[in-house]
Amino acid sequence: AQSVAQPEDQVNVAEGNPLTVKCTYSVSGNPYLFWYVQYPNRGLQFLLKYITGDNLVKGSYGFEAEFNKSQTSFHLKKPSALVSDSALYFCAVRENTGGFKTIFGAGTRLFVKA
Amino acid sequence: DARVTQTPRHKVTEMGQEVTMRCQPILGHNTVFWYRQTMMQGLELLAYFRNRAPLDDSGMPKDRFSAEMPDATLATLKIQPSEPRDSAVYFCASALGTSNEKLFFGSGTQLSVL
Numbered sequence: 652a653q654s655v656a657q658p659e660d661q662v663n664v665a666e667g668n669p670l671t672v673k674c675t676y677s678v679s680g681n682p683y684l685f686w687y688v689q690y691p692n693r694g695l696q697f698l699l700k701y702i703t704g705d706n707l708v709k710g711s712y713g714f715e716a717e718f719n720k721s722q723t724s725f726h727l728k729k730p731s732a733l734v735s736d737s738a739l740y741f742c743a744v745r746e747n748t749g750g751f752k753t754i755f756g757a758g759t760r761l762f763v764k765a
Numbered sequence: 766d767a768r769v770t771q772t773p774r775h776k777v778t779e780m781g782q783e784v785t786m787r788c789q790p791i792l793g794h795n796t797v798f799w800y801r802q803t804m805m806q807g808l809e810l811l812a813y814f815r816n817r818a819p820l821d822d823s824g825m826p827k828d829r830f831s832a833e834m835p836d837a838t839l840a841t842l843k844i845q846p847s848e849p850r851d852s853a854v855y856f857c858a859s860a861l862g863t864s865n866e867k868l869f870f871g872s873g874t875q876l877s878v879l
Binding site: 683685687692693694695696697700702741743745747748749750751752753754755756757758 | 796810865868871873
Protein backbone atom coordinates (compact mmCIF):
# COMPACT_ATOMS: atom_id res chain seq x y z
CA ALA A 652 0.00 0.00 0.00
CA GLN A 653 1.09 3.55 -0.66
CA SER A 654 1.85 5.97 2.14
CA VAL A 655 3.36 9.40 2.58
CA ALA A 656 4.96 10.92 5.66
CA GLN A 657 5.52 14.59 6.25
CA PRO A 658 7.42 14.57 9.53
CA GLU A 659 7.00 18.26 10.34
CA ASP A 660 3.64 19.76 11.20
CA GLN A 661 5.09 23.23 10.80
CA VAL A 662 8.18 24.85 9.34
CA ASN A 663 9.22 28.38 10.24
CA VAL A 664 11.66 30.34 8.14
CA ALA A 665 12.68 33.96 7.75
CA GLU A 666 12.01 35.74 4.49
CA GLY A 667 14.97 35.48 2.17
CA ASN A 668 16.25 32.28 3.75
CA PRO A 669 16.11 28.90 2.03
CA LEU A 670 13.30 26.57 2.96
CA THR A 671 12.88 22.82 2.96
CA VAL A 672 9.68 20.86 3.53
CA LYS A 673 10.30 17.17 4.01
CA CYS A 674 8.48 14.20 2.52
CA THR A 675 9.13 10.48 2.53
CA TYR A 676 7.04 7.87 0.76
CA SER A 677 6.38 4.17 0.51
CA VAL A 678 5.13 2.35 -2.59
CA SER A 679 5.38 -1.17 -3.92
CA GLY A 680 7.09 -0.17 -7.14
CA ASN A 681 8.26 3.10 -8.60
CA PRO A 682 6.47 6.29 -7.66
CA TYR A 683 4.97 9.32 -9.22
CA LEU A 684 5.45 12.10 -6.68
CA PHE A 685 3.69 15.44 -6.39
CA TRP A 686 3.68 18.59 -4.32
CA TYR A 687 0.58 20.72 -3.85
CA VAL A 688 -0.04 23.95 -1.96
CA GLN A 689 -3.22 25.04 -0.20
CA TYR A 690 -4.07 28.62 0.71
CA PRO A 691 -6.84 29.38 3.24
CA ASN A 692 -10.35 28.44 2.09
CA ARG A 693 -9.05 27.16 -1.23
CA GLY A 694 -8.52 23.82 -2.91
CA LEU A 695 -5.08 22.37 -3.45
CA GLN A 696 -2.96 23.72 -6.29
CA PHE A 697 -0.32 21.74 -8.13
CA LEU A 698 3.31 22.84 -7.69
CA LEU A 699 5.44 20.15 -9.32
CA LYS A 700 5.79 16.45 -10.00
CA TYR A 701 8.41 13.78 -10.45
CA ILE A 702 7.70 11.19 -13.12
CA THR A 703 11.08 9.93 -14.25
CA GLY A 704 14.47 11.21 -15.27
CA ASP A 705 16.28 14.09 -13.59
CA ASN A 706 16.08 13.83 -9.82
CA LEU A 707 15.77 17.60 -9.43
CA VAL A 708 12.36 18.83 -10.50
CA LYS A 709 11.51 22.49 -10.94
CA GLY A 710 8.00 23.80 -10.47
CA SER A 711 5.87 26.86 -9.98
CA TYR A 712 6.78 29.98 -7.98
CA GLY A 713 10.46 29.09 -7.76
CA PHE A 714 9.93 25.81 -5.93
CA GLU A 715 11.92 22.68 -6.68
CA ALA A 716 12.06 19.19 -5.26
CA GLU A 717 14.70 16.52 -5.13
CA PHE A 718 13.84 12.86 -5.62
CA ASN A 719 16.07 10.47 -3.70
CA LYS A 720 15.23 6.86 -4.42
CA SER A 721 17.58 5.33 -1.85
CA GLN A 722 16.10 7.45 0.92
CA THR A 723 12.57 7.31 -0.53
CA SER A 724 12.33 11.06 -0.12
CA PHE A 725 11.00 13.95 -2.16
CA HIS A 726 11.79 17.14 -0.25
CA LEU A 727 10.42 20.47 -1.41
CA LYS A 728 12.88 23.38 -1.52
CA LYS A 729 13.11 27.02 -2.38
CA PRO A 730 16.34 29.05 -2.32
CA SER A 731 14.75 32.24 -0.96
CA ALA A 732 11.43 32.22 0.90
CA LEU A 733 8.77 34.88 0.51
CA VAL A 734 6.11 35.86 3.03
CA SER A 735 3.55 34.95 0.38
CA ASP A 736 4.83 31.35 0.43
CA SER A 737 3.14 30.90 3.81
CA ALA A 738 0.59 28.14 3.24
CA LEU A 739 -0.12 24.45 3.78
CA TYR A 740 1.99 22.09 1.65
CA PHE A 741 1.07 18.53 0.75
CA CYS A 742 3.19 15.77 -0.68
CA ALA A 743 1.41 13.02 -2.64
CA VAL A 744 2.37 9.66 -4.12
CA ARG A 745 0.93 7.44 -6.81
CA GLU A 746 2.27 4.09 -8.00
CA ASN A 747 3.44 4.26 -11.62
CA THR A 748 1.72 1.00 -12.50
CA GLY A 749 -1.01 2.71 -14.49
CA GLY A 750 -3.31 3.26 -11.55
CA PHE A 751 -4.66 6.55 -10.31
CA LYS A 752 -4.90 6.14 -6.55
CA THR A 753 -3.23 9.21 -5.08
CA ILE A 754 -2.39 9.36 -1.40
CA PHE A 755 -1.52 12.59 0.37
CA GLY A 756 0.60 13.29 3.39
CA ALA A 757 -0.79 15.06 6.43
CA GLY A 758 0.50 18.43 5.27
CA THR A 759 3.13 20.84 6.56
CA ARG A 760 2.29 24.39 7.44
CA LEU A 761 4.95 26.84 6.31
CA PHE A 762 5.30 30.18 8.06
CA VAL A 763 7.59 32.73 6.47
CA LYS A 764 8.33 35.65 8.74
CA ALA A 765 9.18 39.07 7.35
CA ASP B 766 -9.54 29.04 -17.01
CA ALA B 767 -10.97 25.54 -16.77
CA ARG B 768 -11.76 24.57 -13.22
CA VAL B 769 -13.48 22.00 -11.06
CA THR B 770 -16.76 23.33 -9.69
CA GLN B 771 -18.19 22.14 -6.40
CA THR B 772 -21.58 22.95 -4.90
CA PRO B 773 -22.57 23.96 -2.34
CA ARG B 774 -19.58 25.80 -0.92
CA HIS B 775 -21.00 25.58 2.57
CA LYS B 776 -23.61 23.28 4.10
CA VAL B 777 -24.95 23.28 7.63
CA THR B 778 -27.33 20.49 8.50
CA GLU B 779 -28.67 18.57 11.42
CA MET B 780 -27.68 15.08 12.38
CA GLY B 781 -29.71 12.49 10.53
CA GLN B 782 -30.33 14.60 7.44
CA GLU B 783 -29.25 13.62 3.95
CA VAL B 784 -26.44 15.64 2.40
CA THR B 785 -25.61 15.73 -1.29
CA MET B 786 -22.46 17.34 -2.62
CA ARG B 787 -21.92 17.89 -6.32
CA CYS B 788 -18.87 18.23 -8.50
CA GLN B 789 -18.44 19.23 -12.12
CA PRO B 790 -15.02 18.04 -13.31
CA ILE B 791 -13.04 19.86 -15.94
CA LEU B 792 -14.37 19.07 -19.40
CA GLY B 793 -12.42 16.17 -20.86
CA HIS B 794 -11.11 14.90 -17.54
CA ASN B 795 -12.13 11.27 -17.10
CA THR B 796 -10.74 10.60 -13.62
CA VAL B 797 -12.54 12.04 -10.61
CA PHE B 798 -11.59 11.86 -6.94
CA TRP B 799 -13.37 12.64 -3.68
CA TYR B 800 -11.25 13.62 -0.66
CA ARG B 801 -12.18 14.63 2.87
CA GLN B 802 -10.03 17.05 4.84
CA THR B 803 -10.08 17.33 8.63
CA MET B 804 -7.59 18.67 11.12
CA MET B 805 -7.15 15.28 12.74
CA GLN B 806 -6.98 13.03 9.68
CA GLY B 807 -5.60 15.35 7.04
CA LEU B 808 -6.61 14.62 3.45
CA GLU B 809 -8.29 11.22 3.11
CA LEU B 810 -9.15 9.59 -0.20
CA LEU B 811 -12.79 8.51 -0.11
CA ALA B 812 -13.32 7.25 -3.66
CA TYR B 813 -12.28 7.74 -7.25
CA PHE B 814 -13.73 7.06 -10.67
CA ARG B 815 -12.35 6.53 -14.13
CA ASN B 816 -14.63 6.92 -17.11
CA ARG B 817 -17.54 7.15 -14.62
CA ALA B 818 -16.80 3.71 -13.15
CA PRO B 819 -15.81 3.48 -9.49
CA LEU B 820 -12.26 2.14 -9.19
CA ASP B 821 -11.79 2.37 -5.45
CA ASP B 822 -14.15 3.41 -2.70
CA SER B 823 -12.39 1.63 0.13
CA GLY B 824 -11.90 4.88 2.02
CA MET B 825 -15.60 5.56 2.26
CA PRO B 826 -17.89 4.39 5.08
CA LYS B 827 -20.23 2.23 3.03
CA ASP B 828 -23.13 2.26 5.44
CA ARG B 829 -23.82 5.95 5.03
CA PHE B 830 -21.75 7.29 2.13
CA SER B 831 -22.31 6.78 -1.57
CA ALA B 832 -20.57 8.22 -4.60
CA GLU B 833 -21.78 8.18 -8.19
CA MET B 834 -21.15 9.71 -11.58
CA PRO B 835 -24.52 9.95 -13.34
CA ASP B 836 -22.74 11.39 -16.37
CA ALA B 837 -19.30 12.61 -17.37
CA THR B 838 -20.03 16.16 -16.19
CA LEU B 839 -21.36 15.36 -12.73
CA ALA B 840 -20.07 13.50 -9.69
CA THR B 841 -22.07 13.27 -6.47
CA LEU B 842 -21.23 12.35 -2.91
CA LYS B 843 -24.12 11.58 -0.59
CA ILE B 844 -24.24 11.05 3.13
CA GLN B 845 -27.37 9.50 4.60
CA PRO B 846 -27.84 9.82 7.50
CA SER B 847 -25.27 12.47 8.36
CA GLU B 848 -23.48 12.51 11.70
CA PRO B 849 -21.47 15.22 13.50
CA ARG B 850 -18.25 13.31 12.83
CA ASP B 851 -18.83 13.85 9.10
CA SER B 852 -18.12 17.55 9.56
CA ALA B 853 -15.19 18.31 7.27
CA VAL B 854 -14.23 19.91 3.99
CA TYR B 855 -14.97 17.64 1.05
CA PHE B 856 -12.90 18.15 -2.07
CA CYS B 857 -13.46 16.91 -5.55
CA ALA B 858 -10.53 16.68 -7.96
CA SER B 859 -10.26 15.67 -11.60
CA ALA B 860 -7.45 14.62 -13.89
CA LEU B 861 -6.76 13.64 -17.47
CA GLY B 862 -6.63 9.96 -18.25
CA THR B 863 -2.92 9.15 -18.06
CA SER B 864 -1.68 8.03 -14.67
CA ASN B 865 1.12 10.59 -14.34
CA GLU B 866 -1.20 13.57 -14.60
CA LYS B 867 -1.73 16.11 -11.84
CA LEU B 868 -5.00 16.64 -10.02
CA PHE B 869 -7.10 19.77 -10.34
CA PHE B 870 -9.02 20.50 -7.15
CA GLY B 871 -12.29 22.26 -6.60
CA SER B 872 -12.74 24.80 -3.82
CA GLY B 873 -14.43 22.26 -1.58
CA THR B 874 -17.68 21.91 0.34
CA GLN B 875 -17.46 22.89 3.98
CA LEU B 876 -19.91 20.58 5.77
CA SER B 877 -21.06 21.14 9.34
CA VAL B 878 -23.35 18.54 10.90
CA LEU B 879 -24.93 19.75 14.13
